[in-house]
Amino acid sequence: MVTFTLNGQERTFDGDPDTPLLWVIRDFEKLTGTKYGCGVAQCGACTVHLDGMTRRSCITPISTVDGSEVITIEGIEGPEAKAVQAAWVAIDVPQCGYCQSGQIMSAVALLQVTPKPSDADIDGAMAGNLCRCATYHRIRQAIHNAADAMEG
Amino acid sequence: MKKFAIASGVAAIGVAASLLAATFSLAQDNPAEQSAPLKPAAEFQSITDAKQRSWALFEEAGKVIQHPRCVNCHPATERPLQTMAMHPHQPPVVRGEGGMGMPGMTCNTCHGAANVDVVGQAETLKSIPGNAAWHLAPIEMAWQGKTLGEICRQIKDPERNGGKTLAEITEHMAHDSLVGWGWQPGAGREPVPGSQAVFGELIAAWVESGAACQ
Numbered sequence: 001m002v003t004f005t006l007n008g009q010e011r012t013f014d015g016d017p018d019t020p021l022l023w024v025i026r027d028f029e030k031l032t033g034t035k036y037g038c039g040v041a042q043c044g045a046c047t048v049h050l051d052g053m054t055r056r057s058c059i060t061p062i063s064t065v066d067g068s069e070v071i072t073i074e075g076i077e078g079p080e081a082k083a084v085q086a087a088w089v090a091i092d093v094p095q096c097g098y099c100q101s102g103q104i105m106s107a108v109a110l111l112q113v114t115p116k117p118s119d120a121d122i123d124g125a126m127a128g129n130l131c132r133c134a135t136y137h138r139i140r141q142a143i144h145n146a147a148d149a150m151e152g
Numbered sequence: 153m154k155k156f157a158i159a160s161g162v163a164a165i166g167v168a169a170s171l172l173a174a175t176f177s178l179a180q181d182n183p184a185e186q187s188a189p190l191k192p193a194a195e196f197q198s199i200t201d202a203k204q205r206s207w208a209l210f211e212e213a214g215k216v217i218q219h220p221r222c223v224n225c226h227p228a229t230e231r232p233l234q235t236m237a238m239h240p241h242q243p244p245v246v247r248g249e250g251g252m253g254m255p256g257m258t259c260n261t262c263h264g265a266a267n268v269d270v271v272g273q274a275e276t277l278k279s280i281p282g283n284a285a286w287h288l289a290p291i292e293m294a295w296q297g298k299t300l301g302e303i304c305r306q307i308k309d310p311e312r313n314g315g316k317t318l319a320e321i322t323e324h325m326a327h328d329s330l331v332g333w334g335w336q337p338g339a340g341r342e343p344v345p346g347s348q349a350v351f352g353e354l355i356a357a358w359v360e361s362g363a364a365c366q
Contacts, residue, residue, distance in 0.1 A: 020271070040270050041262040041280055042243060054261045059268050059280045110256030125256025128243035 002066045006031075007075025017063035021055075022046045024062050025072055033073035033101045037130070044129030047102040048072050054109045056128075073101035080111040083146035093142045095133035103129045107143050116147050180235060180277055180340035187335065190215060190346020193357035206364035213325075213354040214300040219344040221334045225288050226295035232288055233296070236342060251288035259286045267338030278340030285330040290314070304365035318359045326352025 002013045006029060013024050025031050025048070034057060037045030041056040048057045049071040084107050087093075094100045103126070110117055110125035117125070122143050131139070191212050199205035216222060224233040232241040248254040253261070264282040289295075292312040295303050306312045307321060316324065325331060326348065334344040344351075358364075 018269070018271075040273060040277060044243075047261075054257060056262050059262065059270060060264065061268060064264055064266075106256055113255035121255065124246060124248065124254025127245060127254075128257050128261065 002062050004065045004067065005069045007071055013062050015062075017061060019062045020058050021048070021050075021060040021062055021065055021070065022057035025057060025070070031072050031074050035098055035101060037099070037102075041128075042130075043099070044102040044106065045099050047105040047129065049076070049105060049109060052112075054106055073105060076105065076108055078108075078112075079150055080108045080146070083150045084108050084111065084142070087142040087146040087149065090145065091138055091142055093135055093138045095131075095135050099129060099131045099133075103131065103139055107139070107146070110143065111146060111150070115150060117143060180279075187343045187347070188215065188345040190350050190354070192350050193353045196357065202361050203364045206358055206361035207366050209354050209358040209361060210304055210363075210365070211300065213351060213358060214303070216334065216344045216346065216351050217295065217303060218300060219334070221337055221342070221344045222331075223295050226293055227288070228291075228294040228296040228298075230291075238296075247288050247291070251290060259288075267336070269339055276340070279338035281333070281338050281341065283330050283333045285328075287330075301366040308363055308365065318363055322352065322356045322359050325355040 002017065004011055004013075006025070011029065013019070013028065015024075015028075022034060022036060025034050026036070034048055035045040036058060037043035039058050041059045044056065046056055046058040047054050049055065049069075050060070050065065051068050081104075084104055088100070088104065093103075106126055106129050110121065114121050114125075119140065122140050126136075126139065126143075193209060196205050196209050196212070199208055220233070220236050220238045224235075224238060227233050230246040232245065232247075233239065234241050243257075245253050245257065245259070248258065253259045262280060263286040264280075265284040266282050268280045268282060270277060270279060293306070293314070295306075298306070308318065310316065313321060332348045335346075335348050337343055
């Protein structure tokens, strides 16, 4: 039996301990904002926060999550999340949108550690989040805008 | 017409084979996942000249040190390497503070405390590597592109070995968990030669015989 918190609520899972966290989030918890992309940590679509850090849920066995705090796109909050959400809406960052929950989870994690990121900081944090619509320029701009907004 | 169809079919198979080859080159190592042999330190006792014996011991240990599995995380640039072909890491991560990657995408975004088998993937992509201490070696410990003699002198130099004594180097090589990952790199990856115990004994014997470099 694995016990963890998901978006602030205590949850348990007693299935196969090798089940990827992504399947638990989507199929058992029915939170489908986190997406399956590649299944091998190459695209970033499945990014969640695990104990406050980005984590690719598709390659995270649920057994390794015992006692941890998981935050998904549905549960992310705080000033960075609010600023990112507003910035994303303001310049219409998404195109098809499939990768965007992963993009946002990485962007928020970056801003939580680096409130005023440079282009190089953004490249470093976002390099593992692919976007087939190539919205990279808008993602970069929105992160800068979110940082500016938080600075007041 | 029939001849053309056959020719086209052969061409299509050729294209498919090329694509398959390209896929393999992007995937993990070749199916061979067995360790190459590593001679134990005792086999070098017959070399009477201490300096020659010492270097011979280090040369044997060099089969491990210069194996891509080790060098991939001792890169000469900011990018770690991957696979036996030692191509730049994908996704394009960089060293970052303490060799842990960049804020927002540190190594543990993908690399957990242990190797993880992946499911529903091609036969050529079997696992994501992991270790609790997963990180890059500092740039002063870069081995990529160096001769074994250069690496030997580097390992002995406290300014380029993390301030370690030779006794501490021996301990590190023989027992460090991340070094030990090289022998247990997860499904789909060729382990480094021999075992960590044999490797540790080679390093200990190299130190005892004067830690000669070439």
